[in-house]
Amino acid sequence: MSTPSNNVHEAAAQGDVTFLSSNRQLLNLQNDRGWTPLHFAARYGQTETVRFLVAEKVDTKLVNSEGKTAAKVARFWGFEEVAKILDAEQESSVTTPGTQEVATATINRGRFSENYQNFFAGGKLNRFGFLRTENAYLTRTLTSPTSRFLLLSNGRPLFDTTQPPATIAWLSYPDIADIIGNPYQEEAIPAPLGEGKDEFIIVFLGVLEENGEGPDSGPAYWVVDVSPRGSLEDKMTALEKNLSERKFDFVEPRPKAFKLETGDAAILAQARAMVDWNYRNQYCPACGRRTVSMDAGHKRTCPPDEEAPAGSVEAKKKVTPPCKSKGVQNFSYPRTDPVVIVCVVHPTEDKVLLGRQKTWPKGMYSALAGFIEAGESMEEAVRREVKEEAGIVIGNVAYHSSQPWPFPNSLMIGCLAEAVTDIIKLEDKELEEARWFTRPQVIEALSQSKLPFEAQSSALIRMPPETAIAHQLVKTWALEKEWSGAGVLAK
Amino acid sequence: MSTPSNNVHEAAAQGDVTFLSSNRQLLNLQNDRGWTPLHFAARYGQTETVRFLVAEKVDTKLVNSEGKTAAKVARFWGFEEVAKILDAEQESSVTTPGTQEVATATINRGRFSENYQNFFAGGKLNRFGFLRTENAYLTRTLTSPTSRFLLLSNGRPLFDTTQPPATIAWLSYPDIADIIGNPYQEEAIPAPLGEGKDEFIIVFLGVLEENGEGPDSGPAYWVVDVSPRGSLEDKMTALEKNLSERKFDFVEPRPKAFKLETGDAAILAQARAMVDWNYRNQYCPACGRRTVSMDAGHKRTCPPDEEAPAGSVEAKKKVTPPCKSKGVQNFSYPRTDPVVIVCVVHPTEDKVLLGRQKTWPKGMYSALAGFIEAGESMEEAVRREVKEEAGIVIGNVAYHSSQPWPFPNSLMIGCLAEAVTDIIKLEDKELEEARWFTRPQVIEALSQSKLPFEAQSSALIRMPPETAIAHQLVKTWALEKEWSGAGVLAK
Structure with a gap:
């Protein structure tokens, strides 16, 4: 089903050296994701094309928008021979220290950002x-x-x-x-x-x-x-x-x-x-x-x-x-129950909403969660659950990641969500309490949650461990630059 | 549960005019999402605070990162009185034509972008x-x-x-x-x-x-x-x-x-x-x-x-x-079956993968889809389905939107996904055919899909109508700036 090459990137992916030879001025061309023909040749394991491009003196140090050189791409996709050709080329050329980092920082990330992977995901079997x-x-x-x-x-x-x-x-x-x-x-x-x-x-x-x-x-x-x-x-x-x-x-x-x-x-x-x-x-x-x-x-x-x-x-x-x-x-057919779980961000972006159930250990708080009902989208389920459980009105919802949860068969769909009100009211009494927590409080709780439960202080806030998606959602808000850059004005 | 004001944004949200009075130099301060104190006062319907801010001659034309003025925010959240105060202020002040558009274009979108809403979502009932x-x-x-x-x-x-x-x-x-x-x-x-x-x-x-x-x-x-x-x-x-x-x-x-x-x-x-x-x-x-x-x-x-x-x-x-x-x-409890449905983007970003089943009308192609299985994340289900149905290897996956689908009880979880190979192989024979389609082909098909089925030409490619999430996924890739900006090099 492969088609004739329309451009140098396709040509490299398909090993079309003829096309590349007649487009020599474009051999270092990066697409919007920072990929050069060399990246494509590396990813598809086109060994001869890689040799051709190296002979043409293309820049083997160029990184794509994920900061990866062609050598890295080749190794990731299991094309060891290609990776070695590129390693050898790298060693023989003069390396400018810091080049790669600068390039990474100046190229925008692609439209596809790196996916999170939660505990219980990451299966290596081909299910056939x-x-x-x-x-x-x-x-x-x-x-x-x-x-x-x-x-x-x-x-x-x-x-x-x-x-x-x-x-x-x-x-x-x-x-x-x-x-x-x-x-x-x-x-x-x-x-x-x-x-x-x-x-x-x-x-x-x-x-x-x-x-x-x-x-x-x-x-x-x-x-x-x-x-x-x-x-x-x-x-x-x-x-x-x-x-x-x-x-x-x-x-x-x-x-x-x-x-x-x-x-x-x-x-x-x-x-x-x-x-x-x-x-x-x-x-x-x-x-x-x-x-x-x-x-x-x-x-x-x-x-x-x-x-x-x-x-x-x-x-x-x-x-x-x-x-x-x-x-x-x-x-x-097997049943999988989709559940929304959500880290609600305060309108001023310097606090998040966590709740606790009466039966939980003292001091334990987590992200709000609930089953998706018939006839509602994921975003609507988030809005309904947060309104029911805490009385907070939600605006937009941002998907974060998902986690299979085999107790017995849920799929946790993790989100961050934008609160547009901040007065808490426990409408359906499912939670014993819901509260806004500041970034310093949350960071302390995340840190303590890495200790064994017995070693945690019940005087401090507890949170679910790293294996729970709730932890990862809150961590993203608390520590990742995209989110934690916010709320600085509000400190 | 409201707390003492820590900053002008919280103060405005809570109607804390005293705090605002003693921080007059910060009354036009925009947070990272472009929100001013006036936006917060408007969103929470703090009428007196809005009057105070207007009297203080704050800039009522400032837009937040979604391009919304405080008046728009007030109206959206049902605070008509606030909106009218701001309308009156707008009319009495000199309006610079085009200001709002320029501001929208130059301010980055917030971390929460506007959610898509598919057909069958958008319910107005409170389920109580x-x-x-x-x-x-x-x-x-x-x-x-x-x-x-x-x-x-x-x-x-x-x-x-x-x-x-x-x-x-x-x-x-x-x-x-x-x-x-x-x-x-x-x-x-x-x-x-x-x-x-x-x-x-x-x-x-x-x-x-x-x-x-x-x-x-x-x-x-x-x-x-x-x-x-x-x-x-x-x-x-x-x-x-x-x-x-x-x-x-x-x-x-x-x-x-x-x-x-x-x-x-x-x-x-x-x-x-x-x-x-x-x-x-x-x-x-x-x-x-x-x-x-x-x-x-x-x-x-x-x-x-x-x-x-x-x-x-x-x-x-x-x-x-x-x-x-x-x-x-x-x-x-009621059962909802989560299904992934995916618009696969070619490594060169100028084509997408669509497939057809044997029983479909002539010329009809759609996004690939399948039930999420036990013990896999949404992203893994996408990778497995696309590999099984078309032999394509997927890298990262980007969530787009979701759609309740009552035939009988699915939740369609729509994604765009990054192909890292392009050789199609129908591994599990679920599809009769899978093909890469260029942006012009897809735009033609989207356009024809708006006609009644009888009026469509079977000589052209058909696609599901606008009420189907598959249509929306492909449309986003084909027409929205974030995605269609790509692939230009490859044309």
Whole structure:
């Protein structure tokens, strides 16, 4: 689908040296994001084009609007050979100290600013959604010696607790083969999770593409729920006992999950939300019949005929269940609840609004939050929640970042919002208190929130830890130049 | 909760004339968002302070970073008296033509830029969530002559079709009293929707605060689902016939809903999503029992004892149903599915990526979209979807706006995203085709999309109409200065 080069940037990206040769006067041209042809060649790994440009003596030190040289871009995108060519060129040329910093400071940032990444995001798996229905792939991969299994029991993940901090205890197929067998081996629709039938939940999470790309380029990841119940109760209880002897224990995810490294935390978030959804949807909410797991744990549906044994002739006839004629079956798919969470900025921009619930520890305050309701935009949900909870009228809303929150399955959508009134009134009594906090107060609270909870002073204000998006929202307002530059007049 | 004034802006907001009097040299001071003390006084409706500042000869023509004078701010926030004082002052002073425009252009926008508002957003009701459990209020308001009822039948809203464009046919309580009675009259938990029981869905939507503020300051809005079924089938069929004689008909919401004015469209979005959710959740997905409607249609729960007649001693004992011990009952609350929809910008910024599904009309292309999955941030969902559907790697993502989409209950989260590769590959085969379109192509398509579908040329590219967020995303890229300024080098 690549098209003929229209300009030097496209040409460099596509390795079109002919086009570049006939446009030699434009080889250092920066686009609005500060990208030169060399940046494009580097990003697409066009090794020969990079050699050509270096031979043409283009300026290899030019940085784009993110402050990145072509060498940096190449390295980021995994083109090590290109990066080395550019390193060598850099070393052989005279470097003017400070050039890069000056350039960064004088070039405007692009329209796309760097995204924030919150805890529980940053997953490294390729989910390969289209493989969820490929029984041949699933059957083969499930039993592969490279496959890795996270176990959950009643919402608690299996952790290796031999030394702190505890980490996920990754199991192999033989550890659990006795319980899960190979549910993808037959084309038959799996049996419902229920009394007298096999009672485990299994979800295919994705592949860590360690060697190249594709479904077979690295270990497949799975989650298996082994909460003891039904006919498998004894086996599951025995498994738990055996694991415990290896110092592998099912632990409460809070707080232990918050010490995981990024990739594992993201897998846990995905796994826990998926198991929870499967667990809570064992009946069809439209017709009340037992549901069965489909698509490697990513769909639940009414069985063709509840009474027909799986694999029987009746089942193969696929009798339509009574709920099927009612349009989109959105309840067949995993549920994610969008929640707005907001750092409200005072009209004078030198204070923010935080609230506390009665049940929270003494001195704890956080950003206001609430579920997005039917028929409202994200911005409207922010305005409604802040008005309901604190009586403050909101003008414009600025999106900040989002965070998957697997307790059980929320998506936190974080914003800063512009207050246009400042008189607080707790209209719906959801909060015990809401208050305006000054920048110095907030900075002190952010700082104390990095200590272990036990080490915090209840005389000072507490705030959620860095792993919570509320912390990040307030931190952005308190410390980032774009926001903290404001309110100086008001000090 | 107001505090002593620390500066002239706070003082003006709070009407602290004493503080202002002793800081006369600062009365024209603009904060980082261009706000003067006069702007703050205007926004908070501090009439006496405005008079004081005018008497002090402050510059009433100064605009804030959104280009608004204090008079404009006052009018926006409903302080007409203040606005008139400032209008009078403006007229009596010498106006320099063009001043305001120059000021707007030279002052940077504030950190909060103006939010976009998509179709189906812009609701004017105060939902008064805390009243959903107040049976006394609900009972009284339901039968009030000012209450307005939207009817739905199998997802189709009741419209007044006497003249085009058709609008919502608002009914009064007497029109439907025969069917709905007054379900809030008794404290008893309402009966489940089911065979042999009363079978309608009713949801309290909120209040249009026409006269002041508060639950009684204007008409209450309700939606009632009267899809003919069960014991009420005959009554509902008769109702439909009667209404039809008044030229009130149940119509397909697409396309008719898209001609509604903002407030009515938002009510329809809220109403349709809520009825749909109630309709699809007549059974508890965790225990399979019939659910009952609670909280004026905003919650569904297992009855205390399914077998006990409502109001009986057994029911009052509130026997815990079997699903109740399993943590947060998130399935008891309405479901909103977050969807990312994205206008992908080419690395050279002069093209965007649009795709088409096989079933779409000839020539129709739109922004790529997909449901946010468990354990991923909004930005990660964008990257995954674009990679799956078109093989393009995404760098940073910029949030644009959101749109409630009641088919049946999505929240569209609209973004622009930075492509860092440009070779298209349809990895998951969800799309029939994906292509890069230039700015001129896109502008032509946006323009043609404003014509009725029948009047469009299938020889040209088609795009979704203005009521779709996809249209707005692409339009922002194609026409707004911040984005369209880019790519000039590449032309």
